[in-house]
Amino acid sequence: MEESPLHPFELHNYVPINLGGLDISINKAVIMMWVVVAVVTFLMIKAGSARQLVPGKVQSLAEILVDFIRNMILDTMGKDGMKFFPLIATLFLFILFCNWLGLIPGTYTVTSQIIVTGVFAGAIYVLSLALGFALHGMKFLGILVPPGTPGWMLPLMVPIEIISQLARPVSLAVRLFANMTAGHTILAVLFGMVVSLPFYVSWLPFAGTLFVNTLEVCLIAPIQAYIFTILTCVYLGDAVTLHGHSEHAH
């Protein structure tokens, strides 16, 4: 094999740009972000402006997505959670289309960059903390004490809960990044075999790439976007209601 299976994750700056000492050069990942923004915008604007009671194809797809997100929020956060709808819906659509469009051969999967998932996860976690302290003041520290904990257990429970809390953004970021990276690495390995093996056996890994790609498109990409979003709902919901919902383990 001439190429490393991690080759698809490599970036090269096409247009070097420097904004006051900040490097904001254009590369493949940046272009893919723009494409995702364009596709999601087109889909949603078209659906939002059609407003047919009996929807067409694009409107149906957009409405299925929006309804899905809405139910997710209503299930985890209740009716009050709907004020987070624009944020959570944008997050879900952005991640979902990053995952999906990245599966088109020759494109780039933005969510396979740990820094991208890390920024999302960190921002969501900081937001949940800010929201918690803004709504509950210092009482929000009670999130470190699960309801019903006896007093003598506190020295044990509080450190465990602190670790659990700190693990939230890390696990959120790593889960998405690792799943995307793993899927594309498998695809790269299988496709490397297609190229390097003699033609009479190369159909086997080729069938494998088709299978894995289908699996990624139909299951992994939407499921990872779903998990990322529903955990966001849970964290924000915890911050809003404080013990209103049970703790969710990772």
Place this chain on the structure above:
Amino acid sequence: MPQFESQFFSTLIFWEVVSFAILFFVLYKFAFPGILSILEEREKKIKDSLDQAERHRSEAERRLKEYEAKLSMAAKEAEGILAAAKERAQRLFDENEQRLSAEAERIKGEATREIEHERRKAVQDIRNQTTELALMVAEKVVQRSLTEADQRKFADDALEALSKSYQR
């Protein structure tokens, strides 16, 4: 791993934040209100339709019950009418029978009386004619030998005997 090459971090973070902000703003401003409102509108319409269907159903059920009650009432009424008619027919029949048998009885009695009367009359007639006939015969036979008183006595005897034999 290429993802840990920190030289790309700044550009990725910058463009991620910018892209997300743009997407958030555009969707928040132009897409979500329309989609959410149409979803709610449709939900409301479906709910209304279901409610209406439910209303119609209960209304239909109510009507059905009403009709069933009416029907059973009508059936009862018909039964009553039939029973009354039967009773009346029976009564008429009985009355007629009574009347006819009484009539027949009366006619029979009348006929019996008539027959009796005719019989008596006939007997009387026969008796009279026989008496006359006997008288005539006796007169002719014993005209000269007997006195009138004898003649009458003989005639009476003969008549007596005759009438006895007849009555027997």
